Amino acid sequence: MTESNSRNSLYRLIYASSVAPGLDFSIVKSILENSEKNNTRDGLTGALVFEEGFFMQVLEGGREQLTKTFGRILRDERHSQVCLIEFASCLERRFSGWGMRYLGRQEDVFEKVTGSGTFKPKDWTAERCNDFFVRFIALAG
Numbered sequence: 001m002t003e004s005n006s007r008n009s010l011y012r013l014i015y016a017s018s019v020a021p022g023l024d025f026s027i028v029k030s031i032l033e034n035s036e037k038n039n040t041r042d043g044l045t046g047a048l049v050f051e052e053g054f055f056m057q058v059l060e061g062g063r064e065q066l067t068k069t070f071g072r073i074l075r076d077e078r079h080s081q082v083c084l085i086e087f088a089s090c091l092e093r094r095f096s097g098w099g100m101r102y103l104g105r106q107e108d109v110f111e112k113v114t115g116s117g118t119f120k121p122k123d124w125t126a127e128r129c130n131d132f133f134v135r136f137i138a139l140a141g
């Protein structure tokens, strides 16, 4: 693969982190708004889950932009113990058109997607995390 090809390739990054104490949904809302703005500018798409004291986020886009954005996210004090789950090349986006989509407990989709209903992304394999996003889209649209 040439340098220009690898630069243009699509990558997917997934991580999980622990939500900072006292952080409520109004702060998550402002993170989503800011992410939507920045990610649209940077050609990134993705989704964020905020549940049971954890964040899990998937980001899709160019390798350099993903690395820069993840660097900012790592330094953000609104969460801690960031655990990188996957950083891999991929063939297509799952969240096309979404600068940052929020995935929450809508109807019974969450329970169906997690199986048990509990959300413990740091204990999940990369495969299970990917499966979570794929199944969520399939059920919630």
Ligand SMILES: Cc1cc2nc3c(=O)[nH]c(=O)nc-3n(C[C@H](O)[C@H](O)[C@H](O)COP(=O)(O)O)c2cc1C
Binding pocket: 031, 034, 035, 036, 038, 039, 048, 055, 057, 059, 069, 072, 073, 074, 075, 076, 078, 079, 100
């Ligand atoms: C859980 C979480 C997810 C975030 N996701 C993104 C994101 O997708 N894109 C982004 O630009 N910033 C994201 N941020 C915010 C960054 O950490 C940082 O505050 C922001 O990029 C700074 O942008 P600004 O220079 O426009 O203020 C996230 C922060 C947290 C805590």
